[in-house]
Amino acid sequence: MNISTSPPLRARGLHKSFHDHPRVDGVGFTVGSGRVVGLLGPNGAGKTTTIRLLLGLVAADRGEALVFGRAYRDLERPATLVGAVLDAGGLHPARTGRQHLRIAAGRAGIPPERVEIVLAEVGMTAAADRRSGGYSLGMKQRIAIAAALLGEPKLLVLDEPSNGLDPAGMRWLRDRLRAFADAGGTVLLSSHQLSDVQDIADDIVVIAEGRVVADITLAEAVAAASGDLEGYYLQVTGTAGVR
Known part of the structure; x- marks a missing residue:
């Protein structure tokens, strides 16, 4: 299949349970090229599980997760198509930021010159030779973002990247x-x-209790709540009265 004619991401009827408890229950949505899509939902709604299903990190019980028209595991050189940030805490504390990126580049077959480029891009050149065990959470997050950018991907999948x-x-x-x-x-x-989502997103997908409760453009969402994304979010997730 030609990836240029396939949407970057598509979920179709995804189901996933853990210990007989449904975590994702029929999730489906499509992410088009050139779009920033905000994936929103309360804690425990199934957002991270959905992302892990899309990236092939867990297997769906039912349904289909496609990246450029294929299962992630079937992509050739996936680092050149997809960059992901799932956990900024995954750095080895004894390695420097530069070492971490060089290892990641080597494993993905990416030229080592890209390491210096992405370090500069995320503002970590000066701290690149410090061990990551001494990094703040924000510095670890910047290295994780740099790793996602190494392969010059066409798609970024980011789970709470601003933490x-x-x-x-x-x-x-x-x-x-x-x-x-x-x-x-x-x-x-x-x-x-x-x-942050309201500042940059084109579309939003809202998940609550493992199901998609909204899949619309940002403009439609804020128009439905008098220009307030938070108001719309609280309305569709049923959390307006939760404190």
Whole structure:
């Protein structure tokens, strides 16, 4: 299948249970090229499980998860198509940021010159030779984002990428993701920072209790709640009265 004619991401009727408890229950949505899509939902709604299903990290009980028209495991050189940030805490504490990126590049067959490029892009060149055990959460997050960018992917899948970032870092991330999509890339962004999503997203998918409760454009969502994404989110998730 030609990836250029297939949507970057498509979920069809995804189901996944753990210990007989449904975590994802019939999730389906499509992410188009050149779009930033906010994946929203309360804690435990099934967002991270959905992302892990899309990336082939867990197997679905039923349904289909496609990346550029194929199961992730069937992609050739996936790092050149997909960059993912799932856990900024996955760095080996005894390795430096530069070492981590060099290892990741080597495993993916990516030229080592890309390491210095992405270090500069995420603002970590000066700290690249420090052991990651001494990094702040925000610094670890920047290295994780750098790793996702190594292969110059066409799709970014990011689970809470702004965790630990200071205001300048959050502004940089918003600008970088918007520019990435405007240049033809695609972003699936899971975040609890609704203001950040409202600043950059084109579309939103909202999951509650393992099911998609909204799949619309951002403009439609804010129009339905007088310009307030948070109000719309609270309405469709049924959490408006939760404290």
